[in-house]
Amino acid sequence: MAIFSANLEDLRELYVDQLRHLYSVETQLTEALPKMAEAATDTQLKQAFTTHLQETRQHVVRLEKILGKTGQSVDAKKSKGMATLITEGEEIIKNAKDHAVRDAGLILAAQRAEHYEMASYGALRNWAQILGEDQAAQMLDETLREEGHADHLLTEISMSANPRAHKAA
Numbered sequence: 408m409a410i411f412s413a414n415l416e417d418l419r420e421l422y423v424d425q426l427r428h429l430y431s432v433e434t435q436l437t438e439a440l441p442k443m444a445e446a447a448t449d450t451q452l453k454q455a456f457t458t459h460l461q462e463t464r465q466h467v468v469r470l471e472k473i474l475g476k477t478g479q480s481v482d483a484k485k486s487k488g489m490a491t492l493i494t495e496g497e498e499i500i501k502n503a504k505d506h507a508v509r510d511a512g513l514i515l516a517a518q519r520a521e522h523y524e525m526a527s528y529g530a531l532r533n534w535a536q537i538l539g540e541d542q543a544a545q546m547l548d549e550t551l552r553e554e555g556h557a558d559h560l561l562t563e564i565s566m567s568a569n570p571r572a573h574k575a576a
Contacts, residue, residue, distance in 0.1 A: 418534060418537065418538065419538055421534070422477075422531065422534045422535065422538060422540075423474070423477050423479050425527065425530070425531055425534075426470060426473060426474050426477070426531065427474065427479075427481070427482065427484065428484070428486050428527070429470055429486075429524070429527050429528070429531065430467065430470045430471070430474065430481055431484060431485050431486040431489065432486045432488075432489040432523070432524060432527070433463055433466045433467045433470060433524075434467055435485070435486065435489045435490060435493060436460075436463050436489070436493075436520065437460065437463050437464060437467065439493045439496065439497075439520075440456050440457075440459060440460040440463060441456075441460060442497070442500070443456045443496060443500070443513055443516070443517065444456035444457050444460070446500040446509060446513060447509075447510055447513055448506040448507075448509070448510055449510045449564065449567075449568050449571075451564050451567075452510055452513065452514065452564050452568065455517075455557070455560050455561060455564060456517070459517075459557045462553050462557070466550050466553070469546045469547075469549070469550060472546065473535075473540075473543045473546060473547070476540075476542075476543065488523060489520065489523065492516065492519050492520050492523060493520075495516060495519070496512075496513065496516030496517070496520075499512035499513060499515070499516055500512075500513070505572070505575040507568065507571040507572040507574070507575045508572045508575050510568045510571070510572065511565070511568050511569050511571075511572035514561050514564060514565045514568060514569075517557075517561055518558055518561050518562070521554050521555075521557055521558040521561065522558065524554045525551060525554045525555060525558065528547050528548075528550050528551040528554060529551055531547050532544050532547035532548045532551055535547055
């Protein structure tokens with residue numbers, strides 16, 4: 408899917424289009440996170456991926472509710488941006504022979520995805536507020552906070568994982 412679909416006439420159409428985009432992002436992550444958890448060797452990192460998978464499933468449910476209230480179908484087109492980020496993470500899993508190096512790479516891959524999501528959720532929350540979609544704005548803000556927390560947790564884990572990766576060299 409292109410970041411912007413053709414024939415977007417106004418902010419509401421852009422909003423719905425990008426909600427569908429985020430729905431694709433989150434559904435792709437529900438498939439990628441178990442693979443990342445399996446590939447991780449750091450216990451905290453494994454747990455972070457497992458916990459975030461549960462949150463991501465809730466993000467999917469929230470987006471379904473928000474899209475349902477717009478009167479539009481969920482009908483997501485595949486997010487090429489997230490597909491690329493996931494592919495890059497898969498390459499790290501495949502190519503990093505040392506466990507500590509793989510964990511450091513997985514943290515990087517996960518944080519790339521988190522930042523991609525945070526940018527999208529922040530914009531959509533603001534658009535929902537402008538459009539008078541207060542309940543949707545609250546749900547999007549809740550997800551944005553959870554994504555920020557996941558990113559913060561990954562940063563904390565990296566403080567011990569990255570030095571281990573350096574020692575592996």
